[in-house]
Every structure is written in C-alpha cells, then in structure tokens.
Amino acid sequence: MQSSDHLSQTFSALADPTRRAILARLSKGEANVSDLAAPFLKTMSLPAVTKHLKVLENAGLITKSKDAQWRPCRINAAPLRGAVDWMETYRQFWEESLDRLDLYLKSVQVNEPLPAKKRRKGKRNGVKTKTK
Amino acid sequence: MQSSDHLSQTFSALADPTRRAILARLSKGEANVSDLAAPFLKTMSLPAVTKHLKVLENAGLITKSKDAQWRPCRINAAPLRGAVDWMETYRQFWEESLDRLDLYLKSVQVNEPLPAKKRRKGKRNGVKTKTK
DNA sequence: TTCATACTTAACTAGTTGGTTAATTAACTG
DNA sequence: CAGTTAATTAACCAACTAGTTAAGTATGAA
Numbered sequence: 001m002q003s004s005d006h007l008s009q010t011f012s013a014l015a016d017p018t019r020r021a022i023l024a025r026l027s028k029g030e031a032n033v034s035d036l037a038a039p040f041l042k043t044m045s046l047p048a049v050t051k052h053l054k055v056l057e058n059a060g061l062i063t064k065s066k067d068a069q070w071r072p073c074r075i076n077a078a079p080l081r082g083a084v085d086w087m088e089t090y091r092q093f094w095e096e097s098l099d100r101l102d103l104y105l106k107s108v109q110v111n112e113p114l115p116a117k118k119r120r121k122g123k124r125n126g127v128k129t130k131t132k
Numbered sequence: 133m134q135s136s137d138h139l140s141q142t143f144s145a146l147a148d149p150t151r152r153a154i155l156a157r158l159s160k161g162e163a164n165v166s167d168l169a170a171p172f173l174k175t176m177s178l179p180a181v182t183k184h185l186k187v188l189e190n191a192g193l194i195t196k197s198k199d200a201q202w203r204p205c206r207i208n209a210a211p212l213r214g215a216v217d218w219m220e221t222y223r224q225f226w227e228e229s230l231d232r233l234d235l236y237l238k239s240v241q242v243n244e245p246l247p248a249k250k251r252r253k254g255k256r257n258g259v260k261t262k263t264k
Numbered sequence: 265t266t267c268a269t270a271c272t273t274a275a276c277t278a279g280t281t282g283g284t285t286a287a288t289t290a291a292c293t294g
Numbered sequence: 295c296a297g298t299t300a301a302t303t304a305a306c307c308a309a310c311t312a313g314t315t316a317a318g319t320a321t322g323a324a
Contacts, residue, residue, distance in 0.1 A: 002282075002310070003149050011147035015133065015140050016312090020218070027222060033271060048313055050272060055311095069270045069321045077225030084219050086152070090159060091216075093209030134280070134312075148282090165301060180283055182302060187281095201291045201300045266324085273318070280311070288303070294296090 007086060010079045013059035018044075019052050026062060026075035033071050133187075139218060142211045145191035150176075151184050158194060158207035165203050 001012040013019055022036050037049040053073065056062045060079045064071050133144040145151055154168050169181040185205065188194045192211045196203050 001147065003147070005149055007152070008147050008149055011143045015135070015143035015147055017135050017137055017140055018312095020139070023222070027225065034269090037271095044312085045314065046270090047272075047315085051312070054272095069319095071271065075222070075225055077222040077228075080219050080222050081226045084216060084223075087212050087216050087219075090155070090207070090209040090212050093159065093207055094213045150282095166299090169301095176282085177284065178301075179285085179303080183282070186302095203301065268323080269321085271319085271321105274316085275314100277314075278312095281309085282307105283309100284305100284307080286304085286306105289301085291298100291300085293298075 006079065007082060009059045010061070010083045013055050013061055014083075016052070016055075018049075019056055022049075022052060022056065023061060023075060026073060030072050030074050033073065036073060138211065139214060141191045142193070142215045145187050145193055146215075148184070148187075150181075151188055154181075154184060154188065155193060155207060158205060162204045162206050165205065168205060 001009060003009075018040060021039070025031060025036060025039075033050065033053065034046070036053070037046050040049055053062065053064070057064060061076055062073050063076050064073050133141055135141075135144075150172060153171070157163060157168060157171075165182065165185065166178070168185070169178050172181055185194065185196070189196060193208055194205050195208050196205050
C-alpha cells in the first residue's frame, strides 16, 4: 500500500477483485473465514485468503470476532463513505461528457478557464504557437 | 496493480496521494507536466511524476495531448463513474450504522439474516455453542 | 488424551511499485 | 548552428504485494 493515509488504504484495499468479491459476499451476511475462502480455493490457498482479510481488516472494511475456533467476519462499509465523498467532488467531470458544450459555456461565463501555463520567459512578439 | 480489470486499475490509481493531488489540480483546468510536477519537486523528481501520470493515463483518468514541447493534460473522470457505482451498492451499509436497529428490524421482518455457516458434521445433540 | 477443524504465522519467492540519476528526444530560441 | 526547455526513457534499487508450503495455535469432539 505504501501510503498510510486513510483514503489510500481504502482505495488500495478495493484494488483487488478477490477482496471486492469478499466484500460482496459479506454484504449478504456474516461469514467465517472458511466460508469466505471457499469460492477461491480452486485458485489460491487459505493463507492467501487470510492475508486478503487482513488487508480488509486493516483498512477497516471488515471486522472479525471470535466464536470458538471460528472467526465470523462482518462488513464495515464506513470507510467507503470517505472514498465516495472524495469521488463525488469529480461528479461534474463525468457528467460533463454527457453535455460538454453546456458545461463549457457555463465555465467561460463564470470565469476564465485555466489554460496550461506555458511559462515562456521572453515576450512572444506576436508569434503564433502552432496548435496542432 | 497486478489485476488488470478496469475497476482494479481505477482503485489502484487512486490509492496514492500524489496521484489524487494531480487529479485535484486537473479539476481546476488543463496543465502541463511541469505545472503538475511543481508542487512535488521538493519531495520527488520529475521522472517520478511522469510515472504517476502514466499510471493515471493507463487507468484512463487523464488524457495527454501535444503542444510543441508541452504535454497538456486533462482530467477524464469517466472511470470514476464505475468505481462510484460499485461503491454505491454498499451505501446501505454505511447508512446502516446511522440507524442500525431500524435496519436490523427490517431485515428480520423480510427474511432471516444469513448466519455464519458452522458446517459442523455430526448432530449437535442440543449442545449450545458458547457465543462470546 | 488424542484427533479433527478452523485459522494464523513463518519463511520464502517472483513480480510490481515508487523512487532515483543519467542520458535521450523533441521543439523552440537566438 | 549551439543552447535551452519540456518531457521521456533507461537502468537501477529498496520496499511492498500476493502468492506459496509447512508448521503452529486454539477449540471442540470422541
């Protein structure tokens, strides 16, 4: 994961299809480690699943309790809230493509869009930059 | 990233604060590589930023074009839609905690919640499992 | 007490990530 | 042309990830 901030941990935990499948399973209800592992045992070992669960647990996305030798796991979606909140700040940009012109018109109406800074030092003497 | 599915690629790209900061900057408008790199040059080199941009580009979260020796980058939030859609399927679980009892009551009313399977082989002879 | 079940821990490994410095490419500037 | 700016590529490296097998722990059953 490398970066230990909360958001990085959440996104990093979700960046694996096995872990997302485990969360999907847990959204149907509590399950033990071996229940959760069952669908994956054709492709990976039990300790591999234990590790995935540890990643999810460290990210706060699941909680594990004890019941004799079983470890019932439950989903805890709270960290997803922060992740969705972060993404929601970009909602306009994926809706933009649905009506790009409209948004463009609004943006030039309100304030100049920021062009990529060229940071040319000298004066340009009116020489036109070839724009493709 | 390891897993190459679209969702994994998106989450993986977002699992780094530098890359999220780059997206944040691009949400203010188009910017060249050196513009984007500027805030990070105290802590990392330009090639490091180039690599982060490549990750974002591979995830489809930015597009790069050419303008002479500059490479103006733009945000493309479209992949975030899929990521948010996936997360939204868990919304009830983070709202649940806001009113857990209410949701519990609804769930037992509609159908039995799935308990963690114990998969004990023999008959239980009415022996109670110690539950914490 | 012995065995079986559920799960974790340890030790190891191949491949990936995130960074580095140095060299290279491409385009404009004088 | 020689020089400068913008950005990429190459080669390298340390740390991390995602898996493995084998051994260990904890609990309940016979």
